[in-house]
Amino acid sequence: MQRPDVAGFYDRRTGSIQYVVSDPVTRKCAIIDPVLDFDEKSGATATVNADAILAHIDNEGLSVEWILDTHPHADHFSAAKYLRAKTGAPTAIGEHVKDVQRIWRDIYDWPDFPCDGSQWDRLFADGETFRIGELEARVMHSPGHTLASITYLIGDAAFIHDTLFMPDSGSARADFPGGNAEQLWNSIRAILALPDATRLFTGHDYCPGGRDARWMSTVAEQKASNPHVAGKSAAAFVALREARDKTLAMPKLILQALQVNIRGGELPPIEECGRRYLKIPLNALPGAVW
Ligand SMILES: N[C@@H](CCC(=O)N[C@@H](CS)C(=O)NCC(=O)O)C(=O)O
Ligand SMILES: [Fe+2]
Numbered sequence: 001m002q003r004p005d006v007a008g009f010y011d012r013r014t015g016s017i018q019y020v021v022s023d024p025v026t027r028k029c030a031i032i033d034p035v036l037d038f039d040e041k042s043g044a045t046a047t048v049n050a051d052a053i054l055a056h057i058d059n060e061g062l063s064v065e066w067i068l069d070t071h072p073h074a075d076h077f078s079a080a081k082y083l084r085a086k087t088g089a090p091t092a093i094g095e096h097v098k099d100v101q102r103i104w105r106d107i108y109d110w111p112d113f114p115c116d117g118s119q120w121d122r123l124f125a126d127g128e129t130f131r132i133g134e135l136e137a138r139v140m141h142s143p144g145h146t147l148a149s150i151t152y153l154i155g156d157a158a159f160i161h162d163t164l165f166m167p168d169s170g171s172a173r174a175d176f177p178g179g180n181a182e183q184l185w186n187s188i189r190a191i192l193a194l195p196d197a198t199r200l201f202t203g204h205d206y207c208p209g210g211r212d213a214r215w216m217s218t219v220a221e222q223k224a225s226n227p228h229v230a231g232k233s234a235a236a237f238v239a240l241r242e243a244r245d246k247t248l249a250m251p252k253l254i255l256q257a258l259q260v261n262i263r264g265g266e267l268p269p270i271e272e273c274g275r276r277y278l279k280i281p282l283n284a285l286p287g288a289v290w
Helices: 048-059 080-087 097-108 181-192 219-225 234-245 254-261
Strands: 005-011 016-022 028-032 035-039 044-046 063-068 091-094 122-124 129-132 135-141 150-154 157-161 199-202 216-218
Touching: 005 048, 005 199, 016 048, 016 157, 016 199, 028 048, 028 129, 028 150, 035 048, 035 254, 048 080, 063 080, 063 129, 080 091, 097 254, 135 181, 181 219, 181 234, 216 219
Parallel strands: 028 063, 063 091, 091 122, 157 199
Antiparallel strands: 005 016, 016 028, 035 044, 129 135, 135 150, 150 157, 199 216
């Protein structure tokens, strides 16, 4: 079993974990789920997170082969386009991103928006493989949190994004447009069918009880102690997930983030005045918690 090196970079602002996964032999690496900083109060964007990742890559003497996203994120902007410009490495995401693009094209009323995934260099189908140096990576389609979510299985490391969080934090929500709790359960079962020692790297940690951020668990740990899966039936999980989702407010950046992320992380085009603008649809999403 190949054992890649994995470095996690925690973004405190959004509770997101970004990864650099590298081949210890060839020093080739992939960046997974990089964050482009956005301050919603001032409207400012920045590349503090992405530049820290680039500095790590430089310090370690790594070379970037892939810039990967697990899904079109609803809580932060992807830094994939910025990092592509900096490194020349290709970007990729799951092929069902096209379905997510169609949903959000309608919400933003962008009739001419190309919903063909052409904003990425490669779209992965379920079961597809690719290489990072000598490491073999395999894609598992893991829908539920979003229609397009995928897990990257690289040697003994699985990048499971927003399926399961740390065992003390349960699972991701399944109530975004295109989300589905039953599909999320099936995706989680497929992840937990991997060997017990598989290292699972999650996409978020919200530091319950004020503990330090953590992001790595194993299949065995999840099966033993995650209350959303240990001893649960499919029906019990779906009931728990749907009940909890009814209590959650939408992520504060969902309307801002999707319009950047369905463009592969590219900010909206510059208008005549020289500035870029985000578009906020009113009364388009359910789930306001007053
Ligand atoms: N408070 C956060 C919530 C972000 C959020 O909804 N995160 C998703 C993953 S993108 C999730 O599954 N959250 C589970 C939960 O909050 O219990 C925000 O506003 O950004
Ligand atoms: Fe997410």
